[in-house]
Amino acid sequence: MSNPIVDAAQKHPPPERHVYTYGTAGFRTKADVLDSVLTRVGLVAALRSRKLDGKWVGVMITASHNPPEDNGVKLVEPMGDMLEESWEVIGTEMANQPTPEAVLDYYHRIAKEQNIDLRKPANVVVARDTRASGARLLGCLIDGLKASGAEYKDYGFLTTPQLHYMVRCRNTEGTRDAYGVPTEVGYYEKFSTAFKRAMNGRKPNGHLTVDCANGVGGPKLNELYKYLPSKETGLEIFVTNDNVIKPEALNVDCGADYVKTNQRAPPSSKTGPGDRCCSLDGDADRVVYYFKDEQNVFRLLDGDRIATLVASFFGDLVRTSGLADQIKIGVVQTAYANGAATDYVEKTLTLPVTCTPTGVKYLHHAAQKLDIGVYFEANGHGTAIFSHKTLEVIKNYEPKSPSEAENLETLRACIDLINQSVGDALSDFLLVETVLAHKRWGPQEWLNTYTDLPNRLLKVIVNDRNIFKTTDAERKLTSPEGIQPQIDREVQKFRQGRSFARASGTEDAVRVYAEAATKAEAEDLARKVSEIVKTAGGK
Structure with a gap:
């Protein structure tokens, strides 16, 4: 049978x-x-x-x-x-x-x-x-x-984050932790309502061009935008690369990965200096921002930048709501985060940084251990997570002044604006727009918060990537033996030098990341570390 x-x-x-x-x-x-x-x-x-x-x-x-x-x-x-x-x-x-x-x-x-x-x-x-x-x-x-x-x-x-949202809503329906209504309309209503509350009458400065990678994010953003009329919100969005009729155009010369990897705007971009732009990826779980400065030079505002912007805003809100002694904020990064971003978080924002291995699941788990955990990979995939205890504190806190009450209301709205189940490009860019409007910043002010250290990422093809084993959140090689001391010696020769090598998760290759005080030094360091890796296991 x-x-x-x-x-x-x-x-x-x-x-x-x-x-x-x-x-x-x-x-x-x-x-x-x-x-x-x-x-x-x-x-x-x-x-x-x-x-x-x-x-x-x-x-x-x-x-x-x-x-x-x-x-x-x-x-x-x-x-x-x-x-x-x-x-x-x-x-x-x-x-x-x-x-x-x-x-x-x-x-x-x-x-x-x-x-x-x-x-x-x-x-x-x-x-x-x-x-x-x-x-x-x-x-x-x-x-x-x-x-x-x-x-x-x-x-x-659906976008990937919308699917994550539906799962969470279906499992929490009818409970005190109900996350939302498990329909597309429920998704659009939840995030658009939260955006309006978080903006609290403020208007974004200038329009935003969103490149949707010719993926599912295009039609979904067009749908979401119906719930955010510009007359009411002041949010003026120009949607580009939203052609889903031609599946063969997906991610081709557009999208977050194209912008991050090539360090340039999509060829279709027609924006002028100072115009805010962002790109989603094919399933809309990543977003990166960018703009051209006064000299027409391309400037990337990647996941590191989004994490620092969001963490600084939450730091301000927690402090001005009167909750600083009850809630601690932390930022979670991977070794690929730019050293200048880590420095800015630790020294300027005075927030702790946790480093995890590459992969969103590691960042997510580390963020779950914090009161408020902000995490973004440099590629633009990330979110913020509020612990149960923190949500209770924020919900039950009685503000001591009208100013505290206003900031507390913004913080509560931001909790609803974030898709806490997973990185969500649509809710993330609405959060970024909220922060920029509150700070009255354009992209140049955001860029001015710190200067990225020049960096280089190289790929070394090897016979067997599995011989390359790491420790310390993938920042140090334990195998093959004797490689790490050689890398350390090279790093010491460069100003603000930092470099690490880790096996790729998807192909027989080792990725070498290096940063230093100048572009030439970063490239030189990356080349020298690549040579060490090649000798150890290269083809």
């Missing part, structure tokens, strides 16, 4: 000799080798939901800033955060089972090992970005969900 799980796995066989890995962003590769993975992710999602007593979990079909021919899939936990690490291993093993029968055996093995009652309900929220392969992969996923007897809600096209 046939079994529905065996049948589903048989319908979507894996390509021969292809090995899949659940990386920091889930499974991500060429779309044409993902059918089997999506079916099996459906099985894993059902198991995860049952393990959590039928709570809603999420599945997002996206490859973010990758080229149009790629796609991917990731799983989302009930509160909207990323899949628990031990389940990444389960996902990887399930994806690599060799036969339909092996898939069924592994499904039951996990149920047994995890004490999962397979008679319990399983509930899964599903969405996808605008890639051409998305519809086919959704069909593969649904085959897996149906085979495992899971109930599912398909939201169609």
Whole structure:
């Protein structure tokens, strides 16, 4: 007698000799080798939901800033955060089972090992970005969900953060921690209302051009903008690169990754000096700002800049609300954060900095340990997280003056404006606009807060990246032996020198980051450290 799980796995066989890995962003590769993975992710999602007593979990079909021919899939936990690490291993093993029968055996093995009652309900929220392969992969996923007897809600096209939002809303509905209404309209109403409250009558200075990477963020921003009429808010937005009719245009010569990597505006940009611009990535979970200065020079305001801007604003609000002795703010960075940004946070803002390994899940976990944790990767992916204790303090505090009351109301509005489940480009740029309006700053004033140290990032192709092991949040190599002292010796030769090497998470390469007092010195240091790495394990 046939079994529905065996049948589903048989319908979507894996390509021969292809090995899949659940990386920091889930499974991500060429779309044409993902059918089997999506079916099996459906099985894993059902198991995860049952393990959590039928709570809603999420599945997002996206490859973010990758080229149009790629796609991917990731799983989302009930509160909207990323899949628990031990389940990444389960996902990887399930994806690599060799036969339909092996898939069924592994499904039951996990149920047994995890004490999962397979008679319990399983509930899964599903969405996808605008890639051409998305519809086919959704069909593969649904085959897996149906085979495992899971109930599912398909939201169609969403940004990745909107999917995270839906999951969190569905799991908190009807509780005192209700996060919002789990619909698109609920999302737009929550964040637009919070923006108006946070602005409190202030108007942004000048318009904002938003490049949507020809991805799902384009139509969703156009929808959100209907809830933020410029007559009412003063927020004038020009949306560019929002062509989702041509999926092959996704992330091509536009988007946050293009701007950050190439240190230039998209070729389509027609803005003048001083005009504020920002770029989202393909699934709208990252945002970077930039502008041309008076001399027409491109200036990037990346994730480091957004983190320092937001942290300084929250510092001001906590202090002026009368809560400084009850709430402590911290900033979480990776080793890729510019040394000048770290210095500014520690010395000017006098806030503590925590450094974690690269990957949003590490930053998110570190931020959760703080009263208010602000984290952004340099690539523009980040958010701020408020602990339960902090939310209670802010909610129950009785202001001692009208000024405290006003600042407290802004702080409360900002809590609602932030998508605390995950980095969200749409809510993040509204937060940035709020801070700039409160400070009465344009992009030049924001840039003037500190001067980035010149830096260089190089990629060294190696035979085996796995021999490169790190410690101290990936800032020091422990293996191969003897490499780190050589790097340290080189760093000491340069003014304000800093450099580290770490294995890439996605390819057989080692990434070398270096910064120093001048551009020439940063490039020289990066080259010398690359030579050391090449000698140790290069081709």
